[in-house]
Amino acid sequence: MRIHRRLISLLFVVLLSLFFISLTGEEASSEKxxxxxxxxxxxxxxxxxxxxxxxxxxxxxxxxxxxxxxxxxxxxxxxxxxxxxxxxxxxxxxxxxxxxxxxxxxxxxxxxxxxxxxxx
Ligand code: HEC
CATH class of the missing domain: 1.10.760.10 (Cytochrome c-like domain)
Incomplete structure (x- = not known):
């Protein structure tokens, strides 16, 4: 159970980072x-x-x-x-x-x- 929770929070952190990376990507394209x-x-x-x-x-x-x-x-x-x-x-x-x-x-x-x- 504890391991599961850790995995889930790790997954959450990874997804959150991916989300922010995609945001900065968009900003870069409007920085032409x-x-x-x-x-x-x-x-x-x-x-x-x-x-x-x-x-x-x-x-x-x-x-x-x-x-x-x-x-x-x-x-x-x-x-x-x-x-x-x-x-x-x-x-x-x-x-x-x-x-x-x-x-x-x-x-x-x-x-x-x-x-x-x-x-x-
Ligand atoms: C479809 C063709 C076309 C596109 C695309 C276009 N222009 Fe023009 N541009 C013209 C024409 C035709 C004129 C002359 C208009 C007139 O008779 O006043 C002109 C005139 C100008 C003038 C005035 C120049 C002068 O010596 O009087 C400027 C400044 C200008 N355009 C800037 C731009 C900018 C900045 C862009 C892009 C964001 C752009 N144009 C995109 C066709 C275009």
């Missing part, structure tokens, strides 16, 4: 870098900071600033509300909208910082 988030969500249309749909609106500083996008906040605004693309007003042809359910504020900031640092 700006670069990997950018690759995941943006680089299909903005490879190397370009713009396959509208070559005059790349992510490089010169274009960004010509279009009044200066700060990380401005970039996040564009992600949250890209608006229709003037060259292709159809909804499907513009930039994808990324709301908080797709990209959290924290992740959006990482992406914006990455863009500012990377695409001079």
């Amino acid at each position: 870098s700006g670069e990997s988030l950018f690759k995941e969500h943006c680089s299909s249309c903005h490879p190397d900071g370009g713009n396959i749909l509208n070559p005059s609106k790349t992510l490089h500083r010169k274009d960004r600033e010509a279009n009044n996008i200066h700060t990380a906040e401005d970039i996040i605004k564009k992600m949250r509300n890209p608006g229709p693309a003037p060259t292709h007003p159809q909804k499907w042809a513009g930039m994808t909208m990324f709301d908080v359910s797709k990209i959290s504020n924290d992740e959006a900031l990482k992406i914006a910082d990455y863009i500012i640092k990377t695409f001079e």
Whole structure:
């Protein structure tokens, strides 16, 4: 009987540790870098900071600033509300909208910082 109890509590401890290990695993995956988030969500249309749909609106500083996008906040605004693309007003042809359910504020900031640092 005593041994049984020990076994059960040992099992309990093992299961509990496994549970916590799985939790930290999940946290690690939401700890992605700006670069990997950018690759995941943006680089299909903005490879190397370009713009396959509208070559005059790349992510490089010169274009960004010509279009009044200066700060990380401005970039996040564009992600949250890209608006229709003037060259292709159809909804499907513009930039994808990324709301908080797709990209959290924290992740959006990482992406914006990455863009500012990377695409001079
Ligand atoms: C489906 C293609 C597509 C995806 C995916 C996409 N974009 Fe865009 N992006 C566009 C288009 C098209 C424009 C030009 C929109 C316009 O006319 O204002 C644009 C414009 C921008 C601009 C303004 C650039 C400038 O010079 O004015 C920023 C900043 C930007 N995107 C950031 C992002 C970020 C960050 C992501 C990922 C989270 C992303 N985009 C994903 C298509 C895309």
